[in-house]
Amino acid sequence: MIQGQHLLGMEGLSADTIYSILDTSKSFKQVSKRTIKKVPSLRGRTILNVFYEASTRTRVSFELAAKRLSADGVNIAASGSSTAKGESLLDMAQTLDAMQADAVVIRHGQSGAPHYLADRINARVINAGDGQHEHPTQALLDIFTIREHFANLEGLEVAIVGDIRHSRVARSNLIAMRTLGMNVRVAGPTTLVPAEFEKAYDCTRVASVEEAMEGAQVVMALRLQKERMVSGLLPSLGEYADFYGINKTMMGLMADDGILMHPGPVNRGVELSPDVVNSKRSVILQQVENGVAIRCAVLFLLLGGETP
Amino acid sequence: MNQILFKGVRVIDPVHQLDGDFDVLLKGEKIAAVEPVGKLKPTGEVKVLDGVGKWLTTPFVDLHTTIACPSESYKEDLHSVQDVAVAGGFGTILLIPSKEMPMDTPEIIHYIRERADAYGKCSVLPVAGLTHGLLGERLSELGLLQAAGAVGVSNGPVPVKNTQLLRNAFEYGTDFGLPFILESMDAYLGEHGDMHEGAMSTTLGLRGLPRTGEDVATARNIFLAELTGARLHLVISSMAAAECVAKGQARGVDISAHTSAHHLLMTDKALVTYDTNLKLRPPLREAEDRIALAEALKQDILTGIASHHHPQCSIEKDCTFGVAGFGSLGLQTCFAEALEASKLRQINPMKLLEKLTVGPAEVIGLELPGLTVGAPANVVMLDPGSEWRLNSETNRSKSENSAVWNRSLRGRVDFTVLDGKIAYEADIQA
Numbered sequence: 001m002i003q004g005q006h007l008l009g010m011e012g013l014s015a016d017t018i019y020s021i022l023d024t025s026k027s028f029k030q031v032s033k034r035t036i037k038k039v040p041s042l043r044g045r046t047i048l049n050v051f052y053e054a055s056t057r058t059r060v061s062f063e064l065a066a067k068r069l070s071a072d073g074v075n076i077a078a079s080g081s082s083t084a085k086g087e088s089l090l091d092m093a094q095t096l097d098a099m100q101a102d103a104v105v106i107r108h109g110q111s112g113a114p115h116y117l118a119d120r121i122n123a124r125v126i127n128a129g130d131g132q133h134e135h136p137t138q139a140l141l142d143i144f145t146i147r148e149h150f151a152n153l154e155g156l157e158v159a160i161v162g163d164i165r166h167s168r169v170a171r172s173n174l175i176a177m178r179t180l181g182m183n184v185r186v187a188g189p190t191t192l193v194p195a196e197f198e199k200a201y202d203c204t205r206v207a208s209v210e211e212a213m214e215g216a217q218v219v220m221a222l223r224l225q226k227e228r229m230v231s232g233l234l235p236s237l238g239e240y241a242d243f244y245g246i247n248k249t250m251m252g253l254m255a256d257d258g259i260l261m262h263p264g265p266v267n268r269g270v271e272l273s274p275d276v277v278n279s280k281r282s283v284i285l286q287q288v289e290n291g292v293a294i295r296c297a298v299l300f301l302l303l304g305g306e307t308p
Numbered sequence: 309m310n311q312i313l314f315k316g317v318r319v320i321d322p323v324h325q326l327d328g329d330f331d332v333l334l335k336g337e338k339i340a341a342v343e344p345v346g347k348l349k350p351t352g353e354v355k356v357l358d359g360v361g362k363w364l365t366t367p368f369v370d371l372h373t374t375i376a377c378p379s380e381s382y383k384e385d386l387h388s389v390q391d392v393a394v395a396g397g398f399g400t401i402l403l404i405p406s407k408e409m410p411m412d413t414p415e416i417i418h419y420i421r422e423r424a425d426a427y428g429k430c431s432v433l434p435v436a437g438l439t440h441g442l443l444g445e446r447l448s449e450l451g452l453l454q455a456a457g458a459v460g461v462s463n464g465p466v467p468v469k470n471t472q473l474l475r476n477a478f479e480y481g482t483d484f485g486l487p488f489i490l491e492s493m494d495a496y497l498g499e500h501g502d503m504h505e506g507a508m509s510t511t512l513g514l515r516g517l518p519r520t521g522e523d524v525a526t527a528r529n530i531f532l533a534e535l536t537g538a539r540l541h542l543v544i545s546s547m548a549a550a551e552c553v554a555k556g557q558a559r560g561v562d563i564s565a566h567t568s569a570h571h572l573l574m575t576d577k578a579l580v581t582y583d584t585n586l587k588l589r590p591p592l593r594e595a596e597d598r599i600a601l602a603e604a605l606k607q608d609i610l611t612g613i614a615s616h617h618h619p620q621c622s623i624e625k626d627c628t629f630g631v632a633g634f635g636s637l638g639l640q641t642c643f644a645e646a647l648e649a650s651k652l653r654q655i656n657p658m659k660l661l662e663k664l665t666v667g668p669a670e671v672i673g674l675e676l677p678g679l680t681v682g683a684p685a686n687v688v689m690l691d692p693g694s695e696w697r698l699n700s701e702t703n704r705s706k707s708e709n710s711a712v713w714n715r716s717l718r719g720r721v722d723f724t725v726l727d728g729k730i731a732y733e734a735d736i737q738a
Contacts, residue, residue: 011511090626110628111513112582131630133513168513200507 139172317359323678367399376408412437497521572649619707
């Protein structure tokens with residue numbers, strides 16, 4: 001369904017496409033449980049992971065996915081100096097093209113960088129996070145995880161909490177969740193949850209984290225992106241933790257079958273208190289596990305490999 | 309003596325509010341005759357141009373072109389900018405200072421005027437930098453800059469943070485009768501912005517330039533003009549800023565304003581592809597702003613439409629949006645863009661051409677002679693129905709960063725005649 005295309009964002013993906021990626025991921029999750037965790041689907045294909053920003057989870061996850069599909073994967077840790085203008089990215093695009101890559105997985109600090117690359121190279125481009133724009137494979141693995149707990153996604157009550165303004169994870173999830181008919185509430189300090197989100201994503205902004213969590217079946221906490229904050233958006237981390245952090249008592253507000261998610265890495269004691277991170281409701285490690293299956297499915301579908 | 313006859317052309321002269329079909333004869337450097345169609349029988353060698361279906365008007369005046377010479381003459385220089393201007397139907401352009409060319413010393417003003425006049429295709433008028441290096445710290449020598457040939461003062465794209473300094477500038481500069489041409493943007497609201505702040509910037513994950521930044525600064529500048537009696541001209545892109553201007557005018561403050569043809573034609577929705585050629589300052593805003601701007605033109609709250617011609621090279625534009633430079637080409641496509649936009653609020657041709665000629669001219673006190681017998685032979689022939697594209701074949705600029713690059717445009721400049729000389733002639737295929 002998405003063969004021969006790029007995956008630049010969740011924007012524009014239909015519910016059918018999302019479900020087909022999720023269904024394909026299911027078979028790849030099975031592969032991960034085997035003793036020999038490898039299928040020959042993408043044998044002989046070249047996948048380059050180009051990361052302009054530091055990443056452990058996403059990079060390793062893509063790397064493992066390529067290996068499980070028997071593709072040849074190479075990691076490139078590029079230095080992403082934004083002062084060097086775009087020359088470096090243009091050079092990178094030409095270099096990648098010359099290497100005859102089949103797919104390029106890119107993470108970049110600038111919103112729109114994968115689109116820039118997609119216009120200039122022959123390979124399929126997969127967005128592994130661009131600036132404050134999108135992180136589609138994260139949203140897909142999040143939805144996959146949610147689906148493991150709730151058979152029917154339509155009408156599900158979701159709360160996204162925290163630094164939404166700077167979060168590409170929130171944006172990709174908002175698009176995907178609305179496409180799939182889930183109801184999303186967002187909460188956090190107004191400096192981090194601008195009013196435009198309601199209009200842009202058809203979600204509901206509520207006044208407090210408690211109100212967002214009330215009866216929610218899925219609670220997604222976001223990492224407080226300290227490094228991205230221009231001074232003055234928050235007075236202190238301590239105050240943030242007090243008013244917007246999620247603790248054990250607040251977990252009681254959720255629906256009985258509610259789950260707690262976080263894209264990681266968690267700032268323990270800031271957005272989540274340490275005891276909730278490893279609580280029964282936390283599915284944070286499942287998210288990581290499912291990341292590999294999702295990335296297998298995306299690579300497989302984009303490059304048109306054979307059935308696993 | 310050179311003779312050019314425009315036969316059966318629709319003369320639209322905003323200077324004399326004349327609109328009708330005529331034969332117009334240019335002889336040497338003067339307009340020799342404006343007569344009913346078929347009456348003129350000139351003798352001697354005459355270049356005859358079929359004017360049926362075309363408009364003849366006075367050459368345009370641009371209030372806002374930004375180039376940096378000689379430091380960045382690879383993007384545009386004082387000669388190439390004139391080639392672009394006449395291809396866009398302009399006879400006069402104002403150069404606005406920038407960080408790269410702050411135009412803050414009499415020597416640079418001299419240099420610009422001399423270099424430009426030496427080429428002499430059209431009139432290039434420098435607007436001096438309000439503060440040294442546009443840093444907003446020390447007032448430039450406004451009197452000496454004016455004596456050297458500056459026609460106004462501006463701090464270019466850099467907001468003047470210090471309101472007291474701006475007040476001083478208004479008071480001091482007004483003694484010399486200089487108009488202040490200001491882009492209004494608060495120094496802090498949207499300091500790092502890339503595009504209009506709204507739903508679109510939110511979904512694209514780009515940093516916003518909020519309307520409020522423009523509105524707050526516009527209001528401040530108008531109140532200061534009211535206090536000091538300064539002659540103020542503002543660059544406007546938001547609905548509320550246009551309202552501020554209207555209210556100021558109603559109170560009798562000496563203010564005028566313009567917007568660019570890009571802002572009349574496009575909105576932030578166009579940025580969905582991260583096209584860096586649409587990265588403008590002020591930014592493209594929303595549909596309601598666009599409509600309000602067109603309405604403000606119709607109601608004469610805005611006095612002009614400017615090109616906002618700002619060439620950038622590929623290093624500035626062939627990159628991701630966040631690091632790309634601001635600006636688009638504009639001179640060559642200004643008429644076509646404005647013509648298309650004029651349909652939004654049914655702005656008639658006379659009004660449209662007013663906003664490209666007498667409106668902008670008034671800002672700097674320039675008197676246009678218009679299309680009358682004995683006046684200098686300055687005319688532009690326009691073909692409002694002709695379709696064309698700005699592409700590497702038609703482009704006259706040294707740069708290619710046009711917001712409407714390769715887009716189908718309707719409304720072409722066919723001839724630009726300045727002081728009896730054909731400054732530009734479109735390559736029309738028969």
